[in-house]
Amino acid sequence: MDYRHSVSLDLDKCKGCTHCLRRCPTEAIRIRDGHAVINAIQCIDCGECIRVCPYKAKRAICDSLEDLDRSKYLIALPAPSLFGQFINVTDVDYVLQGLLDMGFNDVFEVSRCAEIITEYTRRYMKRKDIPRPAISSACPVVVRLITIRFPSLIDHIVPLMPPIELAGRMAKEEAMKKHPELKKEDIKTVFISPCPAKFSWVKNGDSEDEVPCVDYVVAISEVYFKLLNAIKPKGTPKITSESGMIGLGWASSGGEGSALMNDRYLAADGIENVIRVLDSIEMGSFPSVDFAELDACNGGCVGGVLTVENPYIAQVRLQTLRRYMPVSLNHVPRQSGDVDVPEDILTVKPATFANVSALNVSRFESIRMMADIENIHESLPALDCGSCGAPTCRAFAEDVVKGEANIDECIVHMREQLKKLMSEEMEKKS
Numbered sequence: 001m002d003y004r005h006s007v008s009l010d011l012d013k014c015k016g017c018t019h020c021l022r023r024c025p026t027e028a029i030r031i032r033d034g035h036a037v038i039n040a041i042q043c044i045d046c047g048e049c050i051r052v053c054p055y056k057a058k059r060a061i062c063d064s065l066e067d068l069d070r071s072k073y074l075i076a077l078p079a080p081s082l083f084g085q086f087i088n089v090t091d092v093d094y095v096l097q098g099l100l101d102m103g104f105n106d107v108f109e110v111s112r113c114a115e116i117i118t119e120y121t122r123r124y125m126k127r128k129d130i131p132r133p134a135i136s137s138a139c140p141v142v143v144r145l146i147t148i149r150f151p152s153l154i155d156h157i158v159p160l161m162p163p164i165e166l167a168g169r170m171a172k173e174e175a176m177k178k179h180p181e182l183k184k185e186d187i188k189t190v191f192i193s194p195c196p197a198k199f200s201w202v203k204n205g206d207s208e209d210e211v212p213c214v215d216y217v218v219a220i221s222e223v224y225f226k227l228l229n230a231i232k233p234k235g236t237p238k239i240t241s242e243s244g245m246i247g248l249g250w251a252s253s254g255g256e257g258s259a260l261m262n263d264r265y266l267a268a269d270g271i272e273n274v275i276r277v278l279d280s281i282e283m284g285s286f287p288s289v290d291f292a293e294l295d296a297c298n299g300g301c302v303g304g305v306l307t308v309e310n311p312y313i314a315q316v317r318l319q320t321l322r323r324y325m326p327v328s329l330n331h332v333p334r335q336s337g338d339v340d341v342p343e344d345i346l347t348v349k350p351a352t353f354a355n356v357s358a359l360n361v362s363r364f365e366s367i368r369m370m371a372d373i374e375n376i377h378e379s380l381p382a383l384d385c386g387s388c389g390a391p392t393c394r395a396f397a398e399d400v401v402k403g404e405a406n407i408d409e410c411i412v413h414m415r416e417q418l419k420k421l422m423s424e425e426m427e428k429k430s
Helices: 017-022 048-053 080-084 092-102 108-126 139-148 151-156 163-179 197-203 220-230 245-249 271-283 311-324 363-379 393-402 411-429
Strands: 006-007 027-032 037-040 059-061 074-079 187-193 214-219 265-269 291-295
Touching: 006 265, 017 048, 037 311, 048 059, 048 363, 074 080, 074 163, 080 092, 080 108, 080 220, 080 245, 080 271, 080 311, 092 220, 108 163, 108 245, 139 151, 139 197, 151 271, 163 187, 163 197, 163 220, 187 197, 197 214, 214 220, 245 311, 271 291, 363 393, 363 411
Parallel strands: 074 187, 187 214, 265 291
Antiparallel strands: 006 059, 027 037
């Protein structure tokens, strides 16, 4: 089955500039025939191209509020980052009540499950047989990046389901208990997402449940203005939050790692910084830490391209909200030992290597092509100007060998060829 991406291109708006070309962390974008082309195999749905495009030609594919089946029992699953978007909101209960006033039948905080996953991660980290540092599986962009670019680190990914999946499952179970007259197919969960990668994760069916845990993924930016009108920050809200500081802390970089009660952790945010950390881990030059929390977006999930507020302002608001919250309201009872993690919490489909950079199915042909790439690369100016439509001279050399580009598309190479021809013509005339 083809991987369903959440980043798309509007050809009518694309001007063929090189902003996205330069920022794409996996070199998945080329400029061809005056517009950008996204290589779906290499795209990790990080949204960097959406963030930097000055013409709004890149957009995120998400479900719309208009797509929701209002005949169903709709449960909102707000991401922790949603609560940092609003000014003058001193209690998360106002936001939760606002979601009900918008028309949702119920609300289930994803931060509740973040606290549960935190506790299971603590137990998992006590195992002696796991490679270190263990890498959080919460960010789908980082997981996909590892599978296509750092396959040697796949075993480092913590094999626990992300909070969004557990939240969808628990929300439906609770709804069935509250309303036994409902059938499973009558209950639909709606995740309010800060980033497009969550849409890709849901739509590609990484969960193997017969009924999907999450049915819709709606952008925070779409919900924001309607929710803003629904929030009434005066009086007493009818709903009470069921999560604490730990769950809300997952919205910001470092929130997950600090909740593990382990000083030997590292938190890195921003896709370029994440790649540097993964490079260091792979090369063995990484300091001795037990856990690495990696977020593709600057500041963590609060910096997702589907959010509205500046991520650092959102972080300050979340700190204010957390100040008077309990540490955690979701605890997992102990089983037979401290390292117990139930089978249904472990990921059913572990991450697997996706070989997106293979030049050819034949090893010998691949070696020959690599030699050709090196030869062409040495003849190029090493300016990485992007004028050829590739992000780097090496990427351009690879495109030429694959037959996707012509060597004459390099402006510098073409200029040298013209100079050579003119010189030859002058010699003939003389």
